[in-house]
Amino acid sequence: MEWSPIAKPRGAVRREPCLKDYEEARRTFSWDQAAAQLAGLPGGALNIAYESVDRHASGAARDRLAIRFLAQGADPHDLTFGELSAASHRFANVLKQLGVKRGERVATLMGRVPALYTTVLGTLAAGAVYCPLFSAFGPEPVKARLGLGAVRVLVTTDLFYRRKVAPIRAELPDLRHVLVVRTPGAGDVPEGTTDFDELMRTASPEYEVARTSPEDYALLHFTSGTTGKPKGVLHAHAAIVAHVATARWVLDLQDDDVYWCTADPGWVTGISYGVVAPLACGVGMIVDREEFDAPRWYEILDTQRVTVWYTAPTAIRMLMKAGVELAKARQYPSLRHLASVGEPLNPEAVVWGVEAFGLPFHDTWWQTETGAIMIANYPCMEVRPGSMGRPVPGVEAGIVHPRDDGGADEVAQPDEVGELALRPGWPSMFRGYLNEDERYRKCFRGGWYLSGDLAKRDADGYYWFVGRADDVIKAAGHLISPFEVESVLMTHPSVSQAGVIGVPDPVAGSAVKAFVELKAGQSASEALRKDILAHARRQLGVAVAPREIAFSEQLPRTRSGKIMRRLLRARELGLPEGDLSTLEGAP
Numbered sequence: 001m002e003w004s005p006i007a008k009p010r011g012a013v014r015r016e017p018c019l020k021d022y023e024e025a026r027r028t029f030s031w032d033q034a035a036a037q038l039a040g041l042p043g044g045a046l047n048i049a050y051e052s053v054d055r056h057a058s059g060a061a062r063d064r065l066a067i068r069f070l071a072q073g074a075d076p077h078d079l080t081f082g083e084l085s086a087a088s089h090r091f092a093n094v095l096k097q098l099g100v101k102r103g104e105r106v107a108t109l110m111g112r113v114p115a116l117y118t119t120v121l122g123t124l125a126a127g128a129v130y131c132p133l134f135s136a137f138g139p140e141p142v143k144a145r146l147g148l149g150a151v152r153v154l155v156t157t158d159l160f161y162r163r164k165v166a167p168i169r170a171e172l173p174d175l176r177h178v179l180v181v182r183t184p185g186a187g188d189v190p191e192g193t194t195d196f197d198e199l200m201r202t203a204s205p206e207y208e209v210a211r212t213s214p215e216d217y218a219l220l221h222f223t224s225g226t227t228g229k230p231k232g233v234l235h236a237h238a239a240i241v242a243h244v245a246t247a248r249w250v251l252d253l254q255d256d257d258v259y260w261c262t263a264d265p266g267w268v269t270g271i272s273y274g275v276v277a278p279l280a281c282g283v284g285m286i287v288d289r290e291e292f293d294a295p296r297w298y299e300i301l302d303t304q305r306v307t308v309w310y311t312a313p314t315a316i317r318m319l320m321k322a323g324v325e326l327a328k329a330r331q332y333p334s335l336r337h338l339a340s341v342g343e344p345l346n347p348e349a350v351v352w353g354v355e356a357f358g359l360p361f362h363d364t365w366w367q368t369e370t371g372a373i374m375i376a377n378y379p380c381m382e383v384r385p386g387s388m389g390r391p392v393p394g395v396e397a398g399i400v401h402p403r404d405d406g407g408a409d410e411v412a413q414p415d416e417v418g419e420l421a422l423r424p425g426w427p428s429m430f431r432g433y434l435n436e437d438e439r440y441r442k443c444f445r446g447g448w449y450l451s452g453d454l455a456k457r458d459a460d461g462y463y464w465f466v467g468r469a470d471d472v473i474k475a476a477g478h479l480i481s482p483f484e485v486e487s488v489l490m491t492h493p494s495v496s497q498a499g500v501i502g503v504p505d506p507v508a509g510s511a512v513k514a515f516v517e518l519k520a521g522q523s524a525s526e527a528l529r530k531d532i533l534a535h536a537r538r539q540l541g542v543a544v545a546p547r548e549i550a551f552s553e554q555l556p557r558t559r560s561g562k563i564m565r566r567l568l569r570a571r572e573l574g575l576p577e578g579d580l581s582t583l584e585g586a587p
């Protein structure tokens with residue numbers, strides 16, 4: 001295996017890491033031990049909101065900075081643990097007033113604004129289930145998720161409501177209340193919605209946090225599969241045990257850190273490690289409300305004295321593109337640990353971190369389903385550029401070949417490619433796919449949870465990502481279902497069939513490309529291509545819509561009529577076409 005170890009960070013700040021001896025921790029660690037580190041609630045109850053804010057707010061950390069919101073052209077807006085706790089209690093009281101019961105779902109559709117954080121924590125405090133929606137989704141993905149989740153309350157902004165929710169509201173019978181954060185100066189809230197701030201103003205800041213059991217559902221994250229509807233991944237309050245343990249070991253979060261997670265809270269990283277884990281560790285964090293901008297990011301790292309930074313390969317590649325000189329124009333005297341997640345982190349990016357910041361990026365691997373980091377490069381260990389690292393203590397990973405009879409065999413040799421699998425039992429393992437028991441059961445084989453990723457493990461126990469075992473697309477870190485994109489393309493009046501694949505992109509990792517077959521009597525033209533693209537963007541949102549659309553006379557199908565994305569991809573990339581025996585029209 002090609003790698004050169006980076007053993008010693010050159011960063012200015014050195015400190016003893018939380019996890020000092022990986023091997024020792026693997027031998028001696030138990031999840032019960034980790035659970036015992038949390039505050040808990042009487043009667044064995046456990047609540048993520050209580051662990052994240054209330055326990056700090058009721059102690060010495062009450063006036064400590066919890067979140068600093070940054071926005072262009074505005075002063076930073078700071079919230080202490082005490083203030084965050086009071087605001088989340090107000091929101092829990094709002095939910096009570098609206099008649100929301102334990103276990104019912106509350107969703108957000110908004111950017112990184114204070115109301116989002118209040119909603120997450122207030123929902124959990126009330127014992128309801130929180131469901132994030134990515135703010136760049138168009139009306140179709142929003143409708144699908146709100147509908148499947150039978151969401152009762154949605155918190156959004158007036159602008160998003162008008163553009164993305166009002167057109168589909170009539171199709172969402174379970175959605176009882178929409179609370180709207182008003183844009184200053186934008187006038188009254190839209191018809192059929194309630195003013196979020198008005199409700200908050202009149203609600204009491206006193207609330208007794210729900211005594212949820214560790215197994216009660218807390219979070220509903222939608223993720224994408226190859227076929228069918230989005231999958232509603234359910235997590236229980238027990239997940240906080242893994243969030244805290246991994247935030248300490250992998251992100252090395254310590255009391256006086258200034259932490260910055262650049263992931264959007266519309267996705268799992270932005271909730272697990274962008275809201276609950278750092279707060280539960282009592283650590284103050286930065287939330288930037290703006291979009292990516294290289295000079296701005298360097299300024300934040302420098303002037304906010306960020307110590308621990310959790311970001312993603314696409315962002316790192318965008319910084320690399322802007323040139324290392326820009327990075328070097330500033331000093332980062334406080335920065336001491338860099339980590340990355342979401343897509344393969346190229347070895348050059350790891351090494352670039354050393355050039356730009358004097359510190360390597362530490363790759364970490366996990367999924368919506370695993371709820372927390374499962375495989376990582378640790379501060380106490382050498383980084384192997386290109387490797388995802390080793391399993392976190394308490395997690396057993398393996399490389400397996402699933403068998404048709406329901407079993408799975410571990411690979412015989414190091415470096416043999418197979419499916420990355422985990423032994424069930426860690427606290428943040430998903431508890432189910434919402435209303436889809438069969439789909440959930442199919443994830444387990446021979447006592448393993450199958451991740452859907454192909455990987456290999458070297459002789460030293462380091463894991464290396466190889467690719468996906470299925471057709472889902474990771475574009476700029478966002479997991480996209482080709483099926484969801486195809487379904488929307490096929491609602492265009494001129495399109496009869498669509499096949500969607502990921503094509504390599506030097507910055508975003510993959511980009512979504514669609515091949516469409518037109519209905520009889522329609523002819524391909526540049527105008528039509530643009531129209532289909534505009535349709536997709538309107539319905540799906542820019543984050544999900546294809547970047548490219550190509551016309552195809554006839555898409556390759558199986559005899560049963562299924563579009564063969566594998567073949568589309570092979571032809572697009574000039575790869576071997578493989579087994580064509582199921583291809584329609586094959587001899």
Ligand code: 6R9
Binds near residue numbers: 341363368451478
């Ligand atoms: C946290 C998150 C999960 C999928 C996962 C894999 C890819 C995540 C990775 C990585 C290579 C890494 N992925 N981390 N691939 N190296 N370090 O991203 O969750 O959105 O569910 O995506 O992302 O394919 O299976 P999610």
